Structure formats: structure tokens, C-alpha cells
Amino acid sequence: MKTKKNIGNAITYIILVIISIIWLFPFFGLIMQSFRSYDPLVEYGGMVDYIIPKHFSLDNYRFLFSGETNFLIWYKNTIILAVFISLFQTIMVLCVSYALSRMRFKGRTFLMRFWLILGMFPGFLTMICLYFLLKQFGLTQAGAIPGLILVSVASSGMGYYVCKGFFDTIPKALDEAARIDGASRARIFLTMIIPMSKPIIIYTALVAFMAPWCDYVFASYIAFGHDTSYNVAVAMTRWVWTNDYQGYFTRFCAGGILIAIPVTILFMCLQRYYVEGVTGGAVKG
Amino acid sequence: MGKGKTDPAAKRGNAVGNVFRTIGVTFKEGDWKTRISYIILGFGELLRGQWLKGIALMLCEVGFIAYILKVGKKYLPKFTTLGTEVTKKVSRKTVYGDNSFLILLFGLLSIFVIIFFIVLWYVNIEENRAEEEILKEGKKLPSNKKVLLSLFDSNFDKTLLAIPVIGVFVFTVLPIVFMICVAFTNYDKNHQAPTNLFTWVGFENFKNLVTFGSSGFGTTFFKVLGWTLVWAFFATFIDYFLGLAVAMLINKKGIKFKKLWRTILVVTIAVPQFVSLLYVMKMFANDGLINGYLLKWGWIKQAIPFWTNPMLARITIIVINIWIGIPYMMLIATGLLMNIPEDLYESARIDGANGLQMFKSITLPYMLFVTGPFLLTQFTGNLNNFNVIYLLTQGQPQSMKLVEKAGSTDLLVTWLYKMTVNNTNYRMAAVIGIMVFAVTAVVSLVVYNMLPSVRDEEGFQ
Numbered sequence: 218m219k220t221k222k223n224i225g226n227a228i229t230y231i232i233l234v235i236i237s238i239i240w241l242f243p244f245f246g247l248i249m250q251s252f253r254s255y256d257p258l259v260e261y262g263g264m265v266d267y268i269i270p271k272h273f274s275l276d277n278y279r280f281l282f283s284g285e286t287n288f289l290i291w292y293k294n295t296i297i298l299a300v301f302i303s304l305f306q307t308i309m310v311l312c313v314s315y316a317l318s319r320m321r322f323k324g325r326t327f328l329m330r331f332w333l334i335l336g337m338f339p340g341f342l343t344m345i346c347l348y349f350l351l352k353q354f355g356l357t358q359a360g361a362i363p364g365l366i367l368v369s370v371a372s373s374g375m376g377y378y379v380c381k382g383f384f385d386t387i388p389k390a391l392d393e394a395a396r397i398d399g400a401s402r403a404r405i406f407l408t409m410i411i412p413m414s415k416p417i418i419i420y421t422a423l424v425a426f427m428a429p430w431c432d433y434v435f436a437s438y439i440a441f442g443h444d445t446s447y448n449v450a451v452a453m454t455r456w457v458w459t460n461d462y463q464g465y466f467t468r469f470c471a472g473g474i475l476i477a478i479p480v481t482i483l484f485m486c487l488q489r490y491y492v493e494g495v496t497g498g499a500v501k502g
Numbered sequence: 503m504g505k506g507k508t509d510p511a512a513k514r515g516n517a518v519g520n521v522f523r524t525i526g527v528t529f530k531e532g533d534w535k536t537r538i539s540y541i542i543l544g545f546g547e548l549l550r551g552q553w554l555k556g557i558a559l560m561l562c563e564v565g566f567i568a569y570i571l572k573v574g575k576k577y578l579p580k581f582t583t584l585g586t587e588v589t590k591k592v593s594r595k596t597v598y599g600d601n602s603f604l605i606l607l608f609g610l611l612s613i614f615v616i617i618f619f620i621v622l623w624y625v626n627i628e629e630n631r632a633e634e635e636i637l638k639e640g641k642k643l644p645s646n647k648k649v650l651l652s653l654f655d656s657n658f659d660k661t662l663l664a665i666p667v668i669g670v671f672v673f674t675v676l677p678i679v680f681m682i683c684v685a686f687t688n689y690d691k692n693h694q695a696p697t698n699l700f701t702w703v704g705f706e707n708f709k710n711l712v713t714f715g716s717s718g719f720g721t722t723f724f725k726v727l728g729w730t731l732v733w734a735f736f737a738t739f740i741d742y743f744l745g746l747a748v749a750m751l752i753n754k755k756g757i758k759f760k761k762l763w764r765t766i767l768v769v770t771i772a773v774p775q776f777v778s779l780l781y782v783m784k785m786f787a788n789d790g791l792i793n794g795y796l797l798k799w800g801w802i803k804q805a806i807p808f809w810t811n812p813m814l815a816r817i818t819i820i821v822i823n824i825w826i827g828i829p830y831m832m833l834i835a836t837g838l839l840m841n842i843p844e845d846l847y848e849s850a851r852i853d854g855a856n857g858l859q860m861f862k863s864i865t866l867p868y869m870l871f872v873t874g875p876f877l878l879t880q881f882t883g884n885l886n887n888f889n890v891i892y893l894l895t896q897g898q899p900q901s902m903k904l905v906e907k908a909g910s911t912d913l914l915v916t917w918l919y920k921m922t923v924n925n926t927n928y929r930m931a932a933v934i935g936i937m938v939f940a941v942t943a944v945v946s947l948v949v950y951n952m953l954p955s956v957r958d959e960e961g962f963q
Binding site (some may be wrong): 222229237239246268309313315320342347350374401402403427434449466469484 | 655658659660661672678754757776780781782789825833837915919931938
């Protein structure tokens with residue numbers, strides 16, 4: 218019986234190790250490529266068919282910081298986007314969730330159904346219309362960064378599901394007790410509910426913070442042709458798709474590493490909250 | 503059942519009747535302050551000392567009139583034709599004509615503003631009536647300070663929802679209604695305002711969508727739709743079961759370093775997708791790592807066309823999506839698996855059930871029950887999974903048989919994106935968008951009503 222169990226465990230370990238290798242291999246490759254030298258005489262900078270560079274060097278990283286490209290500006294843009302979107306989006310979601318979870322008002326179910334239906338339309342459908350609206354306020358091209366923040370935040374109230382699900386689990390008796398003591402709704406919201414919702418606030422903020430790092434579609438449309446308004450996703454994607462043959466691929470890898478490291482570390486630190494939010498959201502729908 | 507169906511309709515009929523009754527009765531029974539409020543909003547409130555409400559309502563009316571005079575009057579009358587005067591040059595001078603885009607957008611906005619104003623007008627009448635009734639009973643109206651403070655207490659929902667609702671209206675509702683209208687116009691690269699106006703064409707675009715033949719979209723549409731559904735199905739269910747399997751492996755008793763295994767998988771969620779997916783895309787390229795090593799080791803003679811063979815590209819995408827999808831499912835399943843009461847397994851073991859039997863009759867039913875809504879959102883999410891497809895293949899390989907540059911791995915949404923950005927075929931893009939909505943809505947409705955965990959949703963609260 219015991220040997221059978223041991224064999225079972227051994228097989229499990231083997232599978233887990235294989236899975237780990239498959240999962241980490243691309244990242245290993247990414248790191249290796251980023252250290253390839255960028256001297257055309259030594260080694261080609263595009264995609265190659267081997268993984269360990271023949272010459273290790275920091276050429277690609279040096280290039281990113283050299284000012285030959287706007288990498289630092291793109292990076293700064295993305296951080297600005299991420300911070301502001303994360304901040305405002307969290308506030309919006311909290312407000313909507315509290316109102317829908319705790320208050321009963323005319324049109325509440327209508328609002329929830331209506332937003333649910335709206336959410337079924339594909340986001341890109343409205344791109345040209347949004348572009349035009351933003352252009353009216355000068356928030357495209359040069360002003361693309363505030364424009365993107367505005368668009369991302371404006372409709373974020375529709376993503377209240379996970380947060381409202383969490384609020385629903387906080388007993389209403391707490392609210393009622395506080396109301397008997399004379400506390401107003403606003404006071405209950407700010408001094409009771411919010412401090413109790415730390416996990417869900419972190420989850421909402423984290424998800425909102427991660428999104429701008431991958432936002433390619435809308436960002437590229439709004440900032441079209443204006444290099445200094447790009448975010449990292451738009452700029453780096455362009456490197457791979459159009460400049461690959463010039464040896465930009467290894468530079469993309471280096472840039473990718475610089476982008477991935479802080480985001481990954483942040484995510485790993487807050488992983489616990491992420492899991493909580495995702496699991497809660499999955500069960501409640 | 504029949505009774506339940508007729509009740510809401512009757513209720514709605516009553517509600518409409520009540521609205522008109524309130525309008526009429528209030529005018530008949532109301533005093534002169536109320537009657538003047540029918541024309542000057544907030545007049546009654548103001549004279550009764552409710553200057554906060556009164557001024558707010560009056561400002562709304564002033565704003566409304568200003569908007570109609572400045573914008574509405576200019577665009578609304580042309581809404582039916584979307585403009586007739588083309589911008590042209592008359593002896594070196596540009597004579598500006600109509601702009602269909604602006605007419606459509608601001609025409610819609612004007613319609614919404616008018617609806618909003620009518621609602622406000624009705625609210626104003628109700629308000630007057632309520633105030634009169636309070637005064638008739640000999641009570642006092644609440645002070646202005648109290649009215650203001652109620653925005654943070656009994657009316658706190660209005661404060662909280664004001665900005666989100668306006669935001670959703672301007673940046674989601676208005677654009678969506680606009681695009682739905684575009685689906686009924688001929689707005690494309692040959693009809694770009696202001697040099698070429700576009701106009702209403704009725705259902706022509708929808709007819710075009712189901713027209714088969716060289717110029718019609720029919721063949722392409724149904725091919726892309728078919729692949730979208732196949733993709734969503736495989737991407738959802740393969741990931742679901744494999745993720746569940748991995749979670750069970752890690753959860754198994756006696757396995758050490760559980761946290762380490764989980765962390766390794768979670769890296770794929772943490773790293774921004776455009777970094778990891780673009781790298782993986784290059785890895786599978788014809789001159790990429792995978793082909794390079796396979797060639798070097800002599801396992802293959804020619805590079806495997808992962809991205810250029812339509813069938814192979816589809817399979818590769820689904821496989822790579824497993825790499826993306828398993829960690830999510832693993833995270834969710836891990837938490838849920840621990841919730842299954844241990845004594846269920848204990849008693850099954852006493853009855854002599856083996857691992858597979860226990861999985862089939864305990865784990866799987868429980869997981870399916872609990873994660874039903876999640877599966878649904880995953881499925882609809884995959885129907886619209888832009889990033890994975892676009893970063894990996896951009897919908898390639900392209901096919902000559904398909905119209906509008908659609909490729910073999912294009913989903914409806916990526917096709918829509920291409921039509922908008924590359925081909926500026928807005929009319930058909932709008933139609934496709936509506937189709938995506940229809941597919942999502944149908945799938946959601948059908949599945950949602952089948953879910954067992956939905957029926958007792960209120961039980962959760």
C-alpha cells in the first residue's frame with residue numbers, strides 16, 4: 218500500500234516538474250535573448266533558432282536607456298496610466314458596489330440589467346465614436362494619456378460584480394446597528410464598509426493596475442502616430458511586428474524583462490488578494 | 503405560470519396610466535405655483551422656500567433650452583437625411599456643408615437630452631404635488647440643509663451613482679447606440695464625411711451579411727463565426743478540465759512545495775500578456791526556437807508551419823491558450839476543492855470507491871455546480887478574446903476566399919477590429935458588432951437559465 222502511494226507521488230512530482238519547465242521555459246528564453254549582444258558583426262539581433270546567446274552583453278539594455286528611443290517615456294506613460302486608472306477605477310467600483318449592494322432605490326434592477334446587457338457589446342465596436350469624442354476635447358495623439366485614463370475610468374462602474382458580491386457578504390445587521398446610533402449612509406460607507414473591504418479593494422486596484430500594461434488596441438488607436446504618447450504595449454508590439462528584421466527582437470526582450478519584473482513582483486506580493494477576488498467572482502458569477 | 507406572465511405587463515400598463523393621471527390631477531388640483539411649474543421648472547419649489555431644489559431644476563431647464571438652441575436645432579432636423587450639403591470648393595474657397603458623423607452623433611445626443619428633460623419635467627411635477635400634500639397636512643417642508651444632507655444619507659445612492667452613470671452614458675451608451683445606427687447607414691471608406699456624406703440604407707448591410715457569393719459577406723461571416731464558437735468551446739473546456747487536473751495534482755496529499763508549484767504557474771498571469779505572447783509567437787515561428795531545435799536534432803526535415811497553415815495555426819493557438827488558461831483555473835479550483843467536505847470522500851472510501859469514481863461522483867459535480875457562472879463568463883470572454891488571437895496571429899493566415907482581409911484564425915472581434923482600423927468599413931464593422939452581441943446574449947441567456955446555482959441566487963445573500 219505504501220509503495221503504491223510512493224509511486225503515485227513520484228509520478229505526480231514528475232508531472233509537476235514537467236509542467237513547471239513548460240511554464241517557465243518561455244521566460245527563460247526571454248531572459249536569455251535579452252542578453253544577446255547587439256553587434257551585427259557578432260550576432261544577429263532578430264529571432265534566432267538557438268536559446269543560449271553566443272555572446273552575453275548588456276547592449277540591449279544600454280540601448281533602451283540611451284535615449285535613442287523613447288523607451289523611458291513609454292515606461293513613464295504606462296506607469297501614469299496604471300496608477301491613475303487603478304486609483305479612479307477603484308473609487309468608481311466601490312461607489313457603485315455600495316449603492317447597489319446596500320441601497321434599494323427606484324430603477325436599481327433596471328440599472329443592473331441594463332449594464333449587464335451593455336457589457337455584451339464588444340468594446341472595440343465603439344472605438345471610432347470614442348476617438349471622435351476624445352478628439353473634441355483634444356485628448357488624442359498628444360493628449361492620449363489623459364484620454365485613455367478618462368475612457369478607462371468612465372465606464373468602469375460597470376465592473377462592479379466581484380466587489381458587490383463581497384459587500385453582499387458583509388452582514389446588513391452591522392449597517393442597521395450603526396444607523397440606529399445615528400450614523401449616516403456616507404459615514405457607514407467610509408468608516409465601516411471600506412476598512413472592512415481591504416482584500417477586495419486591493420484586488421480591484423491590482424486588476425485595474427495590471428490592465429494598462431497590456432492595453433494595445435485602444436491605446437494604439439488613440440495615440441496613433443504620436444510616438445511620445447505610446448504606452449509600452451503599443452511601442453513594444455510595434456518593435457516585434459515591424460522592426461524585427463532590424464534586430465529589434467532582442468531589444469523587445471530586454472524591454473519586456475524590464476516591464477515584466479516590477480509588475481510580476483507586485484502581483485506576486487498581492488497574489489493572496491487576487492486569488493480571493495477571482496475565486497469569489499467565479500462562484501458568484 | 504400564466505398569471506405570473508400577465509402581472510408585470512398589467513402593472514406596467516397601470517404605471518403608464520398613473521403617470522398621465524398624476525400629470526392631469528396635479529394640474530387640476532394644484533395651486534398657481536404648481537401650475538406655473540409646468541412651464542418654469544422649479545418655480546413652485548422656489549416659492550415654497552425649497553430654493554435648493556428650485557434653482558437646480560431651473561438651471562437644468564436653462565441648460566436644456568441653451569443646448570437645444572445651440573446644438574439640437576442645428577443637427578436634429580437633419581437627422582432623417584444625415585445631411586445633404588457636401589463640403590466643396592467653390593473657386594478656391596471651401597464651402598462647408600453638412601457632416602453626417604456630427605449630425606448622427608449630436609442628433610442622438612439631442613434625442614437623449616430631450617428624453618431626459620421630459621423625465622425631469624415629470625419629476626418636477628411629482629415634487630410639486632408631494633410638497634403641496636405635505637403643506638396641506640399642516641406639516642413643514644424639510645429645510646434646505648436637510649435636503650442637502652440627505653444626499654449623504656437616504657439619497658446617498660444618487661450621490662454615489664451620479665458620476666458612474668453619466669460616465670457609462672457618455673462613453674458606452676451613446677457610442678453603442680451610435681454604432682447601432684451606423685449599421686443602418688452606408689458609412690465606409692467611400693462615404694467619409696465631410697467630403698462624402700453617408701445616409702440611411704435600411705437593412706442593406708444585414709442583407710449583405712447573409713449574401714453568399716463573390717461580393718457578399720455570407721461565406722466569410724459564417725466561417726469566422728464557426729471558428730469563433732469552436733475556439734470558445736475548446737479554449738473554455740480544455741482549460742477548465744486541465745486546470746482542474748493540475749489543481750488536484752498540487753492538492754494531493756503528500757505533495758510538498760505546494761506553494762512553489764502554484765507560484766510557478768501564476769507567473770503567466772503576472773507577466774503582461776503582450777510580452778509573453780509575443781515571445782511565444784516568435785518561438786513557434788518558422789525560423790523560431792522550436793523549429794530550429796527540431797531541425798537541428800533531425801526530428802523534422804522542414805520547418806513546421808505553425809502559423810502559416812490554417813489548421814495548424816488554429817491548433818497551435820488553442821494549445822498556447824492552455825498555457826495561459828490553466829493557471830487561472832488552477833487558482834480558482836484550488837480554493838474550491840478545499841471546500842468539499844472531507845467526510846464525503848471518507849465515506850466513499852469506506853464504500854470502496856476508487857479515485858476515478860470519487861472524482862466522477864463527488865469532485866466533478868460539486869465543481870460544475872459551483873463554477874457554473876464562471877464557465878459561462880469564461881465562454882463569453884473567450885468569444886471576445888482579442889489579445890490571445892491578435893498577439894499570436896493577428897488572424898493570419900489570410901485566405902483569398904474570405905472577404906475584408908479576414909484570416910483563418912480571426913474571431914468576430916478581431917475581424918471587427920481589422921475592418922474598423924485597416925479597412926474603415928464601419929458599416930459592416932457595426933453589423934458584426936451587433937452579431938457579436940447577439941451571439942453573446944443568446945449563449946448567456948440559454949446557459950444562464952440552465953445553471954443550477956443560479957436558481958437559488960438569492961439564497962447566497
